[in-house]
Amino acid sequence: MYVAVKGGEHAIANAHQWLGEIRRGDTLFDALSLDQIREQLALSVARVMAEGSLYDPDLAALAIKQARGDLIEAIFLIRAYRTTLPRLGYALPVDTSSMRCIRRISATFKDIPGGQILGPTFDYTHRLLDFRLAADGEIGAASKAEALSEDVPHILELLNRDDLIQEEELTNAEPGDLTREPLALPASRAVRLQALARGDEGFLLGLGYSTQRGYARNHAFVGELRIGMVAVEIMIPELGFAIEIGEVEVTECETVNQFQGSKTEPPQFTRGYGLTFGQQERKTIAMALVDRALRWRELGEDDLGAAAQDEEFVLSHCDNIQATGFVEHIKLPHYVDFQSELELVRQMRRDAATRQRRQQDD
Amino acid sequence: MTEQIITPSANDKNDTTTHNPETHNFDATDSYNFAYLDEQTKRMIRRALLKALAIPGYQVPFASREMPMPYGWGTGGVQVTAACLTPDDCVKVIDQGADDTTNAVSIRSFFARTAGVRTTEATDEASLIQTRHRIPETELTEGQLLVYQVPIPEPLRFLEPRETETRKMHALSEYGLMHVKLYEDISQHGHIATAYAYPVNVEGRYVMDPSPIPKFDNPKMSDCAAIQLFGAGREQRIYAIPPYSHVKSLDFEDYPFDRLRAPGACALCGADDSYLDEVIMDDQGTRMYVCSDTDYCSTRHERGHVGDQSDLFDSEEG
Numbered sequence: 062m063y064v065a066v067k068g069g070e071h072a073i074a075n076a077h078q079w080l081g082e083i084r085r086g087d088t089l090f091d092a093l094s095l096d097q098i099r100e101q102l103a104l105s106v107a108r109v110m111a112e113g114s115l116y117d118p119d120l121a122a123l124a125i126k127q128a129r130g131d132l133i134e135a136i137f138l139i140r141a142y143r144t145t146l147p148r149l150g151y152a153l154p155v156d157t158s159s160m161r162c163i164r165r166i167s168a169t170f171k172d173i174p175g176g177q178i179l180g181p182t183f184d185y186t187h188r189l190l191d192f193r194l195a196a197d198g199e200i201g202a203a204s205k206a207e208a209l210s211e212d213v214p215h216i217l218e219l220l221n222r223d224d225l226i227q228e229e230e231l232t233n234a235e236p237g238d239l240t241r242e243p244l245a246l247p248a249s250r251a252v253r254l255q256a257l258a259r260g261d262e263g264f265l266l267g268l269g270y271s272t273q274r275g276y277a278r279n280h281a282f283v284g285e286l287r288i289g290m291v292a293v294e295i296m297i298p299e300l301g302f303a304i305e306i307g308e309v310e311v312t313e314c315e316t317v318n319q320f321q322g323s324k325t326e327p328p329q330f331t332r333g334y335g336l337t338f339g340q341q342e343r344k345t346i347a348m349a350l351v352d353r354a355l356r357w358r359e360l361g362e363d364d365l366g367a368a369a370q371d372e373e374f375v376l377s378h379c380d381n382i383q384a385t386g387f388v389e390h391i392k393l394p395h396y397v398d399f400q401s402e403l404e405l406v407r408q409m410r411r412d413a414a415t416r417q418r419r420q421q422d423d
Numbered sequence: 424m425t426e427q428i429i430t431p432s433a434n435d436k437n438d439t440t441t442h443n444p445e446t447h448n449f450d451a452t453d454s455y456n457f458a459y460l461d462e463q464t465k466r467m468i469r470r471a472l473l474k475a476l477a478i479p480g481y482q483v484p485f486a487s488r489e490m491p492m493p494y495g496w497g498t499g500g501v502q503v504t505a506a507c508l509t510p511d512d513c514v515k516v517i518d519q520g521a522d523d524t525t526n527a528v529s530i531r532s533f534f535a536r537t538a539g540v541r542t543t544e545a546t547d548e549a550s551l552i553q554t555r556h557r558i559p560e561t562e563l564t565e566g567q568l569l570v571y572q573v574p575i576p577e578p579l580r581f582l583e584p585r586e587t588e589t590r591k592m593h594a595l596s597e598y599g600l601m602h603v604k605l606y607e608d609i610s611q612h613g614h615i616a617t618a619y620a621y622p623v624n625v626e627g628r629y630v631m632d633p634s635p636i637p638k639f640d641n642p643k644m645s646d647c648a649a650i651q652l653f654g655a656g657r658e659q660r661i662y663a664i665p666p667y668s669h670v671k672s673l674d675f676e677d678y679p680f681d682r683l684r685a686p687g688a689c690a691l692c693g694a695d696d697s698y699l700d701e702v703i704m705d706d707q708g709t710r711m712y713v714c715s716d717t718d719y720c721s722t723r724h725e726r727g728h729v730g731d732q733s734d735l736f737d738s739e740e741g
Binding site: 069070072073137140141143144145147155240241242243244245246247294373377382385386387388389390391392393394396397398400402403404405408409412 | 435455456459461484485486487488489490493494495496498518519520523524525526528529532556557573585586587612613614616618620631635636637638639657659660684685698699700701715738
C-alpha cells in the first residue's frame with residue numbers, strides 16, 4: 062500500500078512506452094509522413110509555427126506528429142527546441158508591401174488597386190462534408206492566372222494620404238524581445254504585438270470577440286487582410302548591405318477603426334494590427350482587434366474596465382504554454398500542502414465544536 | 424514587429440556544434456550544452472541570482488526560458504539548478520519530501536542525463552538539493568544549495584492580482600494589506616487560515632513567499648547555513664535568502680506563529696518531530712502516518728529506529 066503511492070522510474074518508462082505505441086495507432090494503417098502533415102495539415106502547421114514562434118514547417122510537422130495532433134503540445138515542443146537555438150543575428154523588418162500575395166482582401170473598399178484576390182479561402186465554401194475526400198477522390202488542379210509583378214501597396218496608406226487615418230509613428234528603436242527579456246509592464250506596443258503574435262489563438266479570439274460585443278467596442282473593419290510570402294533579409298556588416306536569406310509565409314491584418322477624436326486629435330480613423338506566420342486569418346484578425354483595444358491610453362480613450370483593454374491581464378494570460386502548464390500542474394502531487402490544510406481544517410473544526418459545546422453548557 | 428528569428432537550415436539540425444561550442448562533460452547523444460542551458464542563459468541567470476542574494480527576499484525579474492518540461496513542473500527551479508551546477512556537484516531532487524515521486528525522478532534523471540552529475544537521495548551528501556513543497560528534515564550545512572520550485576512568487580498576489588501594484592507595495596514596504604488579511608483570518612476562524620506558502624519577512628525588509636512548503640517548514644528557513652534560491656519560471660522571477668539570514672513568519676504578539684503537523688509518530692521510523700503524510704490504507708478509512716521526507720525516514724530506519732508498522736518498510740525493500 063505504501064509503495065503504491067510512490068511513482069518511480071519504472072512507471073515513467075512504462076508510460077512513455079505506452080504513449081509511443083498509442084501514438085502510432087493501429088499498425089494496419091500506414092504511419093503519417095511529415096510530408097503529408099506539412100502539405101495536407103498546413104493550417105495546423107501554421108498555427109504551431111506562429112505560436113511556437115519558429116518558422117520551420119518540417120519541424121512543426123514533426124511536432125504535430127509527436128504530439129498526436131495536440132497543437133498546444135506541438136507548440137510546446139517547438140518552443141522548447143527554439144529556446145536552445147543560438148541567435149545568429151536579427152533580420153531587417155520584413156516589408157509586407159512587397160509580399161507575393163496569395164490572398165488579399167479589403168472590406169472597406171469595393172475595389173482596390175491591385176485587385177481583391179480571394180485566394181484559397183474557406184469563406185464562401187458551403188460547410189457540407191465532402192465525402193469525395195473520404196473516398197480518397199483526387200480533386201483536380203486549380204486554374205492558374207498570371208501573377209502580379211509589381212509591389213502591392215497597403216490600402217490604408219491611401220487613407221493616410223488624406224490624413225484620414227492616424228499615422229503610426231516611425232521609430233528606429235530596437236524592439237524588445239520577450240524571449241530574451243522578462244516582460245515588464247507597461248509594455249511597448251512592439252512587445253505587446255510580439256506577445257499577441259505568440260499568444261493563443263483561442264484566447265485572442267475570445268477577447269477580440271468580446272470587444273465586438275461591447276466590452277471596449279472599437280468599431281473595427283478589416284481594412285486589409287493579406288497572405289503571402291515575404292523575403293527575410295539580414296544585414297551582413299562585413300558586406301555593408303543586406304542579403305535575402307529566405308522567405309516566410311505570413312498573414313497580415315490591418316483593421317480600420319472609428320475614432321471620435323480627443324482633446325488633442327481631430328476625428329480620424331485608427332488602426333489595429335495583426336501579423337502571424339503562415340495562413341492564420343482568424344488569429345490575425347483577433348490580434349488586430351485586441352491590439353486596437355489595448356491602445357486606449359495612447360489614443361486618449363476611456364478605460365472601460367474591459368478585459369481586452371487590460372494590458373496586464375491580456376499579456377499575463379495569452380501564452381498558452383504558460384497557461385496550460387500552470388492549469389495542468391495541479392494534477393501533480395500536492396499531498397504535503399493538502400495534509401497541512403487537512404490538519405488546519407481539523408483544528409478549526411475542533412475549536413468550533415468546543416465553542417458550540419460551551420455555548421450549549423451556558 | 425521587426426523581431427525575426429534566424430533558424431538554421433534543415434541541414435544544420437543535427438549539427439551539434441550549433442548547440443555547444445565550448446563546454447565539457449558533453450553528452451553527444453543529446454547534443455545539448457552541459458546542464459541543458461546555453462552559457463549565455465546561465466550567465467543571465469547567475470546575474471539574477473547574485474542580485475537576489477544581495478537583496479534578500481526581493482523578486483528579481485529574469486528572462487526565463489522555455490524548458491523541455493512544462494511550466495508548473497519546476498522550470499524555475501530547473502533553470503536555477505542548471506545555472507548553479509558544476510560537474511563536481513552531487514544533486515538530490517525531492518517533490519513532497521520524497522526522492523521517488525514521479526516528478527522528482529524525472530528532474531533528477533534530466534540532470535543526470537544533461538549534466539552527467541552524480542545524484543543522491545541522501546540529504547547530507549548532496550551539494551545541491553532541488554525541492555518542491557518541502558525543506559528536508561536533516562539540517563542543511565554550509566556549502567549546500569537549496570533550490571525551491573516556485574509557482575507564484577508574489578506573496579501579495581491573492582490580495583492584489585496586479586504585478587504593477589504589488590511591486591509598488593514592496594518598494595514602499597506597504598504590507599498593511601497582508602496584516603489585515605491575517606487579522607481577518609483570526610477574527611473569522613480563530614486562526615491564521617494559511618497552512619502552506621505561509622508568508623515570511625526576510626531580514627526585516629521584504630515580505631516573501633516561501634513557496635508552497637507547509638508552514639511546519641518555515642522556521643527551517645531562518646538562520647539556515649545553506650544558500651536558499653527560489654526560481655519561478657513561468658512568472659520569470661528569482662529570489663534568494665543568503666545563509667544565516669533572519670526569516671520571520673508573519674504573526675501577531677497575541678497570536679504567535681505555530682508549526683503544524685499531524686500529531687503522532689511516523690509508523691515506519693517512529694519519528695515524532697518530522698512532517699507526516701497521511702496515507703489511506705483501505706476503504707474503511709484506516710490511515711497510517713509516515714514521514715514525508717523519505718531520506719530522513721529510511722536513514723532513521725537503518726539506524727534502528729522503528730515505528731509501529733515498520734514491517735512495511737522491510738517488505739518494501741524486499
